[in-house]
Amino acid sequence: MRKIHALLLCSLLILSACTPVFDNKQKVVKETKDESSNQSAILPSYSAADDNYKMILSKDTPTTSAARGLTTNQMGNRLDISEFESGLRRHSQEYFSPDKYYFQPGQYLDYDTLIEWLSRHEPDDPKTEDKDESNEGLNPELNMKNPTEQDYRKHPKYISNIVEQDYLVKKDNVVKINGITIGISLRSEYHFSVDGKEYTEKHSRSELISKGKKYAGEILKRLRKQKELEDVPIVFAIYQEETASSKVPGNFLSKSYVKGSDMTVKDWEPIKENYVLFPSDEAEENHFDDSQLFSEFRNEVSDYFPNFVGMIANGFYVDDELHQVKINIPIQFNSNSEVVGFTQYVYSLVNEMFEDHYDVEVNIYSMDQQESLIVKKAGESDAYVHIYE
Known part of the structure; x- marks a missing residue:
């Protein structure tokens, strides 16, 4: 006899409404950038599934990313939006086990910082020797008043989005950052216009992997400048976006684990995933x-x-x-x-x-x-x- 479980689910919901609510959470102290302002937080006892992370809850800090809204604005395919973030959590499990680590949306890279990183590289001002590398765009420089089609093709925008995910561990009654995953999303196609005409520059898989590795190295240097991230392990994952009209999402190309305090990204591991x-x-x-x-x-x-x-x-x-x-x-x-x-x-x-x-x-x-x-x-x-x- 075929089983239809909808009625069973409804019965469980009715029963749960009459069942006492047990304490399924734990109160802890969450470390912040300034230890003098450590905050209280709640650790849930259960996750939605065995392979999901438990998310840290706190009334003092947001449960959303410091760069909230960036992914939606930067990625044109809604399937990419979902796969990029969920895929990062999936690959993070290889390094940060859900049995030990708690999840928190990225809190160290805010919206304005990432928007600046995703812009084009600005040329140095010849009138000054000051150079703030942390606020330079990662995409290639295009310092021309009237760039031509060939100028755009030689200097396309590769990187479209960066996502940070934080992974924390609990020791005694304190939770602290002990891992970060950085996703780097790259365009498979770059669209641009010159004199009212639309053009497209396509990027190969090998080209995107090469560019992604270069971006990861620069991002690592910038993250290590934050005192609280000097010794934190960081995972980098390179993602290739699909076109806006695609009915399937893109896919991850490569990933690398950087030990705490290391200043170089190496030992890249190829990822062979594909949506069909x-x-x-x-x-x-x-x-x-x-x-x-x-x-x-x-x-x-x-x-x-x-x-x-x-x-x-x-x-x-x-x-x-x-x-x-x-x-x-x-x-x-x-x-x-x-x-x-x-x-x-x-x-x-x-x-x-x-x-x-x-x-x-x-x-x-x-x-x-x-x-x-x-x-x-x-x-x-x-x-x-x-x-x-």
Whole structure:
């Protein structure tokens, strides 16, 4: 008998409303830049999932990044916005275990600082010998009154965004910074205009890796100038953005771990991750078996509901192995019973057709809202189903 867990979930919610609330948090002291102004903070006892970090909560300090809003403004593809930050946490787990470390949105690089770093490099003033390296733009200098197309192509803007994530540890009753991850996002395409005409300069993977490593070295020098970060381990990760119209996010290219007090970034580790759109020529060419499975699944769905609007999926590959697939099915329903019946049918297809060594997520939605969710985790033979009321 097929299992629909929505009712079970509702029952649990009702029961929880009648259950006493137990103390699931711990009060601690959080170190700040000025030790004389250390603040109180709360450490939650649980995370949302086993592989998630517990986030430090404090009424005295924000639970948002000091550069809040920067990522949304700097990255044109909403899929990149999500993958860049969540992917950084995923890669940080290799160095900062969620069992030991607590997460805090970046507090050491504020919005104004990062905006200046993401600008073009300003030429030195020949009238003065003063030089403030910490406030120079990282993108190539373009010191011309009327730059030509070739000038822009020779000096494109590579780096579009920098994200800082902080990782803290607790000793006795005090939490302090003990790790930082810096994500460097680079453009796969640079768009510019000259005399009213639009142009595009494309960047290769090898070119972006080379530039990203150079930026990481400069950023490390600037971070080490902050007293509280002199001896903190820092992870750097280079990310390649997709184009604004892409239906899949970009991917991480390389990462490196810098020990506390080290002043150079070395021993870069290549990252072989890729998001693939189904259906697509890339999927057909590079992942033929998975592409065929998606086509068969699509055909089975259309047999049940011939007038469905369409279906796409994003497959996430690591070292050419499929780790996760997210499927979106948009359909216009006429009644709740149609939603239930269609969800049950898709649920049975997920259990029967997809293997259990990767995660499967199916989102079924109508024109204006999500109707149901089906999730099958790797290693599990049965999927979870939730139908929204």
